Amino acid sequence: xxxxxxxxxxxxxxxxxxxxxxxxxxxxxxxxxxxxxxxxxxxxxxxxxxxxxxxxxxxxxxxxxxxxxxxxxxxxxxxxxxxxxxxxxxxxxxxxxxxxxxxxxxxxxxxxxxxxxxxxxxxxxxxxxxxxxxxxxxxxxxxxxxxxxxxxxxxxxxxxxxxxxxxxxxxxxxxxxxxxxxxxxxxxxxxxxxxxxxxxxxxxxxxxxxxxxxxxxxxxxxxxxxxxxxxxxxxxxxxxxxxxxxxxxxxxxxxxxxxxxxxxxxxxxxxxxxxxxxxxxxxxxxxxxxxxxxxxxxxxxxxxxxxxxxxxxxxxxxxxxxxxxxxx
Amino acid sequence: xxxxxxxxxxxxxxxxxxxxxxxxxxxxxxxxxxxxxxxxxxxxxxxxxxxxxxxxxxxxxxxxxxxxxxxxxxxxxxxxxxxxxxxxxxxxxxxxxxxxxxxxxxxxxxxxxxxxxxxxxxxxxxxxxxxxxxxxxxxxxxxxxxxxxxxxxxxxxxxxxxxxxxxxxxxxxxxxxxxxxxxxxxxxxxxxxxxxxxxxxxxxxxxxxxxxxxxxxxxxxxxxxxxxxxxxxxxxxxxxxxxxxxxxxxxxxxxxxxxxxxxxxxxxxxxxxxxxxxxxxxxxxxxxxxxxxxxxxxxxxxxxxxxxxxxxxxxxxxxxxxxxxxxxxxxxxxxxxxxxxxxxxxxxxxx
Numbered sequence: 242x243x244x245x246x247x248x249x250x251x252x253x254x255x256x257x258x259x260x261x262x263x264x265x266x267x268x269x270x271x272x273x274x275x276x277x278x279x280x281x282x283x284x285x286x287x288x289x290x291x292x293x294x295x296x297x298x299x300x301x302x303x304x305x306x307x308x309x310x311x312x313x314x315x316x317x318x319x320x321x322x323x324x325x326x327x328x329x330x331x332x333x334x335x336x337x338x339x340x341x342x343x344x345x346x347x348x349x350x351x352x353x354x355x356x357x358x359x360x361x362x363x364x365x366x367x368x369x370x371x372x373x374x375x376x377x378x379x380x381x382x383x384x385x386x387x388x389x390x391x392x393x394x395x396x397x398x399x400x401x402x403x404x405x406x407x408x409x410x411x412x413x414x415x416x417x418x419x420x421x422x423x424x425x426x427x428x429x430x431x432x433x434x435x436x437x438x439x440x441x442x443x444x445x446x447x448x449x450x451x452x453x454x455x456x457x458x459x460x461x462x463x464x465x466x467x468x469x470x471x472x473x474x475x476x477x478x479x480x481x482x483x484x485x486x487x488x489x490x491x492x493x494x495x496x497x498x499x500x501x502x503x504x505x506x507x508x509x510x511x512x513x514x515x516x517x518x519x520x521x522x523x524x525x526x527x528x529x530x531x532x533x534x535x536x537x538x539x540x541x542x543x544x545x546x547x548x549x550x551x552x553x554x555x556x557x558x559x560x561x562x563x564x565x566x567x568x569x
Numbered sequence: 570x571x572x573x574x575x576x577x578x579x580x581x582x583x584x585x586x587x588x589x590x591x592x593x594x595x596x597x598x599x600x601x602x603x604x605x606x607x608x609x610x611x612x613x614x615x616x617x618x619x620x621x622x623x624x625x626x627x628x629x630x631x632x633x634x635x636x637x638x639x640x641x642x643x644x645x646x647x648x649x650x651x652x653x654x655x656x657x658x659x660x661x662x663x664x665x666x667x668x669x670x671x672x673x674x675x676x677x678x679x680x681x682x683x684x685x686x687x688x689x690x691x692x693x694x695x696x697x698x699x700x701x702x703x704x705x706x707x708x709x710x711x712x713x714x715x716x717x718x719x720x721x722x723x724x725x726x727x728x729x730x731x732x733x734x735x736x737x738x739x740x741x742x743x744x745x746x747x748x749x750x751x752x753x754x755x756x757x758x759x760x761x762x763x764x765x766x767x768x769x770x771x772x773x774x775x776x777x778x779x780x781x782x783x784x785x786x787x788x789x790x791x792x793x794x795x796x797x798x799x800x801x802x803x804x805x806x807x808x809x810x811x812x813x814x815x816x817x818x819x820x821x822x823x824x825x826x827x828x829x830x831x832x833x834x835x836x837x838x839x840x841x842x843x844x845x846x847x848x849x850x851x852x853x854x855x856x857x858x859x860x861x862x863x864x865x866x867x868x869x870x871x872x873x874x875x876x877x878x879x880x881x882x883x884x885x886x887x888x889x890x891x892x893x894x895x896x897x898x899x900x901x902x903x904x905x906x907x908x909x910x911x912x913x914x915x916x917x918x919x920x
Contacts (some may be wrong), residue, residue: 285774403865433633433801436865438845460775466849490849504775506808508831508848515808517779521744 244275246315247454248297248340248422253310255289255296257525263304264525266292268478270310271552274422276317279448279455281469281486283462283501285522289478290458291345294426297456298342299324299332314339317421337364341415345427350411351399357410358395361385364417384413389443405436412444416451424456429464441468463505466490474498477523477533480552484561494555494563496538532566540567584660585795586622586645586678586763591615591654593640597870613869614640616819617654622763622795627786629798629810629827631842635866637819638799642767645797646680647671659762676706679756683768685748689740695751696736699723702758727754728784746777750784757788764788765797770805782809803842807831815839818866818877825903835905838878876907884909 255267267289274280284290295301297312312324314335327335336342344350351360361381365372372380382392388409399407408428415423425444429437445468448455457469465472466486473483474497482495493499500518507513520537523529529536535545544550544566552564594611603610615637622628632638643649645656647665655662658677665674682688689698699720703709709716724732727750740748749769756764766785770778786809789796798810806813806827813827815836823836834840865881867873873880879889888908897910 285776405865434803434845434847435633435841461847462775463849464847467847500776504779505847506779506804507850508804508807508843508846509850512808512828515779516783518776519780521746521777522774 244278246273247276248274248315248456249311249313250293250297251311251313253293253296253312254308255292255301256306256308258304259306265308265528266305266478266525267296270480272473272480272483274454274456276421277448277452277454278471279445279457279469281462281465281472282456282458282475283460283465283472284475285460287522287525288475290475291426292478293475294342294424294456294458297324298336298340298424299327300342314422334368337415337420338368338418339420340422340424341418341420342424342426343411343415343428345430351407353399355398356395357381357385357397357399357402361395361410361414361417364414368418380417384417385410387416387447388413389439405432405440408432408436408440409443412440416447416453419451420453422454422456424458426458427460428457430459430461437464461505462489462501474501477528478525479533479564480562481534481565482561482563483552484563488561494561494567495534495565496540496567497534500537532564542566583624584621585624585658587657588618588620588641588645589655589657591618591641591644591656592652593637593644593649594652610870613819613872615644616872618816618819618821620797620814620821620824622797624762624795625789625793626812627789627796627798627810629800629806629813630816630821631800631803631806631813632816633801633842633866635818635869636816637869638816639767641816642680642765642797642799645763645765646678647674648680672705675761676759677761678763678765679759679761681749681752681756681764681766681769684772685745685752686740686772688752689748691740694737694739695724695743696720698751698755699736699758702755706759708758708760723754723758726757726788727751729754744777745773746781749773749781753781753784753788757792761794763795763797765799767799768801769798771801778805785809802846803831803839804846815842818872819869820877820906822878822907823903823905825899826901829901829903833903835899835903835910836878836907837882837884837909839905841881 250270250272253267253270254265256263256265258264270293282290282293296307301307307325314322314324316322358381361384362377365377365380381395385392385395390406390409394402402410429440457465459465466489469486471483472486472489473480474495475481476497482498489498490502493502503515504517506515518537523533531546531548532550535541538545550564550566552562554561555563593615594613597610597612618641620628630638630641644651663674665671700709700716703716703719708719710719720736721732724735729735729747729750743751770781773781782805785796788794798806800806810827812825813830814821814824815830815838817838823830823839830839831843834843867877867880875891876889876894879885882889886908894906894908896904896906898904899910
């Protein structure tokens, strides 16, 4: 790919707890986000996708510990910042300004006793000390218009807005300082499909206009295929496959990716008998040896229970990676 | 077992549970202004809903959150009194109060909830949950050995095998899918004729949802249950249900065979719902999906006059604002409550 990287994660490991009671939630994550790209991160609950978002933003709270690896952010000029070694002050300046995050259940992350206005301008007060109050209000109005809410709703309290509007306020807030990267952790899971599509369409449109990069985390792979450029699929704390969205859809290489794709009934085309994936996702404290997916995999053979497959291109020169022992 | 259940297996066409014009309004707490104006406001949660659940078929009720679909399930389970309308079980109108009549009713009609993490008691084992269901419904049998046999049969029915591995587990020791299977086993403990499943898989991990849906379908076929499947995911209704009903703002707006409703949606709301569902195949024809309408569902305290969808409907006409559309029958048993089909018969359905 010709696009320059904006965020590179290499060899990232995250544990919850230390010593005998500790469990490893992320294992050797290597991932690159390119400028202007929508990277989809798919996986079931417990696969580590939210942990990855928290680790990258340094929001991981104890007992979560980053035990190894690097996360580098690349400024447009080419300057590279090591996120994991930022001091608290630098980190405060970095968040929102360069990288913002929309949380899971963002609908409930607004403070119920403050108006939308005070919550939207709060970011600006903190990061742009030189800005005057009138300018902040003007910016807040502009932001609301950006996400398709009329500016007169600025005086509203969160309970006066519908779920979809609250979600859009959260997106507006994340865009307040025009960050380079927006991480969205299941931003639409609590919403209805109609609202979900409206918000995602808005997001795609905003990205084209403001050209930021997005990491989009969800369990709904059919949504990702439609909305993202590239998809990384996680299972048991590892990335098991990453490729372009259409490649994943047309030609999944990892049996887990294939299983996930076959877990969503299709609205069109022939009605097929679907099976899902037998068994249930592994628990972090009892991760299977070798490939974590082997107990549920219909194609498992000798090396799978013993050796961990490496994430690598199935054929030399291909722009996709898969971690599976099967000959591809 | 009752004589009715030991009767020979009938074809899938007899109606077990039927709702006729069921309406539920919830009162809203009155404010000082309401008292002065002598106003009684209500939430029109469910209005004039009629549906039939047939033996050996799955009926899906699809709608957004707040459309009243869960209220319909609770009304059918007789957990709330009706504001008006009737519920017929096996052809006779039933109004279960509390106590004995309620228990007789729930023996036939069982409800499965969305969240198996909340619907099982965390301090009790699987054995306790299932034994209690069997005892309450007089199906525990005589003595320890009978009970043990019945418990094992229940677990085998929901494919939790071998049963002895699961009987003495606590809910937290089970995965989400296993928990939901225990909840289904508990419902089967009553040997019901009707299963009302309120979003049975939406809390489960993606890869195990289909396993639970396939289990429910298997139960439908083997036990000839009538199943009401409540969901917000219209694609899963197409996959799993024989007939599909679409609900919007407390009313059922369209119904028919699942394949017809999802492939040739007649009501503009169903069309919007289908256009909004994630669909990987759409990548190719990105441009072909405009003009489906937008906006949000209305307040149910003061629902719009006429058709409740008209403020969002791209095809709304003058008439839609004032007159409530009745049910218009289209081809192949499909129907829609929409003025677009007034007098046109079946021709509109193909669009």
